[in-house]
Amino acid sequence: MTVAVIAVYLALVLAIGAFSHRFLERTGEDYFVATRTIGPFVLLMSLFGTHMTAFSLLGASGEAYHRGIGVFALMASSSALVVPLVFHFVGARLWALGKRHGYLTQIQFFRDRWGSDGLGLVLFALILALLLPYLLIGIKGAGITLNQITDGLVPEAAGSLIICLVVLAYVATGGLRGTAWANTFQTLVFMILGALAVAIIVGRSGGLAAALARVAAARPELLVRGDAIRPLELLSYTAIPLSVGMFPHIFMHWLTARGAATFRLPVAAYPLCVAVVWLPSVLLGVIGAADVPGLEGPAANAVLIRMIALHAPEILAGLLAAGVIAAVMSSLDSQILALSSLFTEDIVRHYRLHDRMGEARQVRVGRLWVAALLAVTYLLALVVDRSIFRLGVWSFTGFAGLFPLVVAALYWRRSTRQGALAAVLATAVLWLWFFVRSWQEPGYTVGGTGLMPVVVILAGSAAALVAGSLLSPRPATSLVDRFFDR
Amino acid sequence: MRARPLRRVFLLGLGLFYLLHNDLWLWDDPQLLAGLPVGLTYHLAYCLAAAALMALLLVLDPPPEPPEPRREPRPGDGR
Numbered sequence: 381m382t383v384a385v386i387a388v389y390l391a392l393v394l395a396i397g398a399f400s401h402r403f404l405e406r407t408g409e410d411y412f413v414a415t416r417t418i419g420p421f422v423l424l425m426s427l428f429g430t431h432m433t434a435f436s437l438l439g440a441s442g443e444a445y446h447r448g449i450g451v452f453a454l455m456a457s458s459s460a461l462v463v464p465l466v467f468h469f470v471g472a473r474l475w476a477l478g479k480r481h482g483y484l485t486q487i488q489f490f491r492d493r494w495g496s497d498g499l500g501l502v503l504f505a506l507i508l509a510l511l512l513p514y515l516l517i518g519i520k521g522a523g524i525t526l527n528q529i530t531d532g533l534v535p536e537a538a539g540s541l542i543i544c545l546v547v548l549a550y551v552a553t554g555g556l557r558g559t560a561w562a563n564t565f566q567t568l569v570f571m572i573l574g575a576l577a578v579a580i581i582v583g584r585s586g587g588l589a590a591a592l593a594r595v596a597a598a599r600p601e602l603l604v605r606g607d608a609i610r611p612l613e614l615l616s617y618t619a620i621p622l623s624v625g626m627f628p629h630i631f632m633h634w635l636t637a638r639g640a641a642t643f644r645l646p647v648a649a650y651p652l653c654v655a656v657v658w659l660p661s662v663l664l665g666v667i668g669a670a671d672v673p674g675l676e677g678p679a680a681n682a683v684l685i686r687m688i689a690l691h692a693p694e695i696l697a698g699l700l701a702a703g704v705i706a707a708v709m710s711s712l713d714s715q716i717l718a719l720s721s722l723f724t725e726d727i728v729r730h731y732r733l734h735d736r737m738g739e740a741r742q743v744r745v746g747r748l749w750v751a752a753l754l755a756v757t758y759l760l761a762l763v764v765d766r767s768i769f770r771l772g773v774w775s776f777t778g779f780a781g782l783f784p785l786v787v788a789a790l791y792w793r794r795s796t797r798q799g800a801l802a803a804v805l806a807t808a809v810l811w812l813w814f815f816v817r818s819w820q821e822p823g824y825t826v827g828g829t830g831l832m833p834v835v836v837i838l839a840g841s842a843a844a845l846v847a848g849s850l851l852s853p854r855p856a857t858s859l860v861d862r863f864f865d866r
Numbered sequence: 867m868r869a870r871p872l873r874r875v876f877l878l879g880l881g882l883f884y885l886l887h888n889d890l891w892l893w894d895d896p897q898l899l900a901g902l903p904v905g906l907t908y909h910l911a912y913c914l915a916a917a918a919l920m921a922l923l924l925v926l927d928p929p930p931e932p933p934e935p936r937r938e939p940r941p942g943d944g945r
Contacts (some may be wrong), residue, residue: 438870464920465920
């Protein structure tokens with residue numbers, strides 16, 4: 381029965397993709413940014429659904445299983461403040477420039493802003509590298525969910541593959557409009573079912589007070605932050621949500637807005653949406669530590685699904701699992717579409733490779749590119765056995781390191797392409813260095829102080845940008861005036 | 867933001883609000899508040915307060931509608 385419920389859900393999402401195909405105009409602007417016609421509610425749902433992923437459900441509950449309630453403060457309440465500010469001060473401004481200059485991708489904006497093809501290429505490579513762990517947690521999360529909820533009937537590898545194929549199918553048919561509609565549907569599904577999950581699971585296990593009493597008896601340290609989280613760690617985690625300013629898939633959704641006022645609802649409602657999704661995840665992770673003890677390391681990625689399977693009846697378990705899959709797919713789809721647009725617009729079209737290809741071949745090459753990337757990520761997901769939360773934090777750390785780039789592009793006339801390039805290279809080198817350290821030593825913080833590497837990377841990137849800009853000649857006024865109102 | 871004094875007050879408020887995220891005083895407090903561990907209730911309330919702050923931001927600094935697009939050609943356009 382559980383499998384049937386999930387199958388019906390996947391068929392529904394495919395139907396939305398197919399339905400939106402009827403509205404698709406045969407232009408790149410319609411396929412990649414829905415001709416900039418998306419209204420406030422769909423923008424909120426698609427931005428939020430895209431941002432929340434396996435990280436927020438499986439990753440958050442798995443981390444809370446080991447580290448307790450403090451996980452909510454680490455990522456949820458910090459995102460509730462930082463992310464809407466980025467939407468307001470970065471997103472709305474990028475949307476205006478995107479509309480003015482007809483941008484479809486992030487790389488087009490940065491390449492134009494500093495008049496540098498080289499910068500565009502380096503940024504393309506780094507964004508691709510940083511997006512891989514982000515894709516990986518989605519694919520891995522999908523496999524874990526299907527495997528656990530079917531009691532092993534669907535192997536993890538097969539579960540990941542099924543979700544990849546479904547997402548590929550509806551993205552290919554519906555473009556960004558289909559993705560935005562599917563995201564809206566899926567975001568509503570995982571928000572409503574997430575709240576329902578905690579209500580049902582806690583209700584069936586004797587109420588919240590009884591559940592917390594079980595935790596207090598078995599793992600009292602999970603109800604405080606104690607030694608699991610250090611003050612400097614909490615402080616430095618607030619830099620991680622800055623990553624939202626540099627995600628290519630979020631950039632793509634910003635461009636779809638109908639007008640500047642469309643951003644009002646996402647800015648105002650985002651903190652509430654974060655609370656609605658993260659509270660059930662963290663609570664179920666903490667309660668799971670008492671109800672499903674003994675999950676070591678990355679095995680805790682599955683605690684949410686184990687709790688659903690343990691406490692919810694079969695049909696409901698299928699529905700709740702569909703909610704988790706919804707969260708995974710609503711990010712994967714946008715990431716896939718962003719990767720497709722980056723390749724099509726920034727490589728094939730920009731370097732005029734399309735002159736040598738027919739329309740059909742361009743489409744085929746674009747799809748092959750996305751399929752190849754997904755295949756690589758899928759293979760990685762089969763061998764990498766790490767915490768979803770930690771993998772997600774690493775991807776976000778790299779994107780957060782690039783944040784000074786977008787701030788300088790929007791607010792600093794004196795910034796130059798040399799400065800921008802220095803910032804990208806500094807981020808790449810520092811991120812790689814810290815990533816290797818952290819891989820060898822899980823839970824690594826700078827000097828063992830609790831300070832997250834994101835702060836060092838952000839500072840290094842900003843310093844490189846400022847130094848590189850000031851040491852290079854002023855940018856041409858004609859270039860800068862295209863982006864700043866006098 | 868249009869009015870400078872209001873902007874300063876808002877930015878100051880934003881800075882203070884950011885500092886309030888670091889609730890060191892609740893670090894090891896095991897009490898329950900509103901049925902949840904107090905450290906969790908505090909950060910849930912923080913999210914609600916952030917929503918109110920964003921609503922205020924939109925009143926003080928509404929996103930300006932840009933002038934009609936003066937779209938310029940990009941390499942590859944019209945091919």
